Amino acid sequence: MIADPDAAARRLGSIVLEAGRFLAQVRDRGAGRVVKPDGSPSTAADLEAERMILGRLAADFPDIPVVAEESAEAASAPSGLYFLVDPLDGTRDYLTGAGEYSVNAALIAGDRPIAAALAVPVLGRVWAAGTTCLVAPIPPSGDCTDWQPTAVRPSPAEGPVAVVSRRHGDDATDICLDRMGIGGRRIASSAAKFGLIASGEADVYVRCGATMEWDTAAGDHVVTVAGGLVLGADGKPLTYGHAERGFLNGAFAAFGDRRLAGLCTLPAG
Numbered sequence: 501m502i503a504d505p506d507a508a509a510r511r512l513g514s515i516v517l518e519a520g521r522f523l524a525q526v527r528d529r530g531a532g533r534v535v536k537p538d539g540s541p542s543t544a545a546d547l548e549a550e551r552m553i554l555g556r557l558a559a560d561f562p563d564i565p566v567v568a569e570e571s572a573e574a575a576s577a578p579s580g581l582y583f584l585v586d587p588l589d590g591t592r593d594y595l596t597g598a599g600e601y602s603v604n605a606a607l608i609a610g611d612r613p614i615a616a617a618l619a620v621p622v623l624g625r626v627w628a629a630g631t632t633c634l635v636a637p638i639p640p641s642g643d644c645t646d647w648q649p650t651a652v653r654p655s656p657a658e659g660p661v662a663v664v665s666r667r668h669g670d671d672a673t674d675i676c677l678d679r680m681g682i683g684g685r686r687i688a689s690s691a692a693k694f695g696l697i698a699s700g701e702a703d704v705y706v707r708c709g710a711t712m713e714w715d716t717a718a719g720d721h722v723v724t725v726a727g728g729l730v731l732g733a734d735g736k737p738l739t740y741g742h743a744e745r746g747f748l749n750g751a752f753a754a755f756g757d758r759r760l761a762g763l764c765t766l767p768a769g
């Protein structure tokens with residue numbers, strides 16, 4: 501077990517900050533588009549960001565294996581301590597310049613995260629969570645220094661604000677949100693949604709469509725440690741390390757106000 505999850509989270513914060521800055525610079529120059537074998541978009545930038553993160557993790561945590569999005573096909577079933585890394589979450593939004601792409605890194609012990617960080621350059625913020633959840637503004641240069649505790653909010657009386665994908669909506673998600681009586685929607689790219697919930701700027705993120713474990717592990721921990729709850733269709737916290745299903749998640753919902761869980765029924769399955 502890592503002796504100090506909060507120190508690990510801060511180190512992960514520095515690493516995702518560095519990768520996020522790199523991605524922002526490359527995007528400003530125009531990223532080269534690559535299509536992966538499954539038809540999903542990738543960029544030279546996310547491959548390079550992943551190499552950068554893998555190098556930093558190998559230097560700081562040499563004994564801990566990594567499952568990262570761009571190299572996950574080669575990953576065997578992880579156990580014990582391992583990292584889940586998405587070097588560029590929200591690739592399509594990154595390519596179009598539309599959205600809040602993010603860099604995600606989570607340290608998993610067994611099947612649950614114990615430390616995580618999430619950088620969202622477009623929002624200018626990094627979240628880092630070990631045993632407490634912190635957020636810092638991204639400074640013009642150097643490491644984040646102005647770390648502040650951050651927490652979820654009680655759901656507003658006029659109904660919870662849902663954060664939704666810019667491009668991966670689905671009917672099951674909409675039905676679930678309608679039944680909850682949401683009071684509004686805010687569009688945000690994938691893991692940025694978790695950061696907004698963790699900082700009390702939104703209340704619920706329901707996702708019945710596909711996501712991968714590296715899309716959710718960091719955000720799950722950030723929301724959970726900030727006082728929220730992230731549950732799968734079985735009503736239990738998500739578990740990680742499922743190489744046997746290609747690291748694919750089932751439906752899940754993230755709640756800032758834990759009482760919202762009682763209003764939400766995800767499709768089984």
Ligand SMILES: Nc1ncnc2c1ncn2[C@@H]1O[C@H](COP(=O)(O)O)[C@@H](OP(=O)(O)O)[C@H]1O
Nearest residue numbers: 588589590591592665667668689690710711712
């Ligand atoms: N059909 C599919 N299968 C697996 N993951 C999918 C998917 N469609 C979308 N995703 C995941 O959803 C993420 C984007 O979420 P959002 O639409 O909320 O921004 C993608 O992250 P990447 O951009 O890292 O590939 C991808 O992992």
Ligand SMILES: [Mg+2]
Nearest residue numbers: 586589590715
């Ligand atoms: Mg992703």
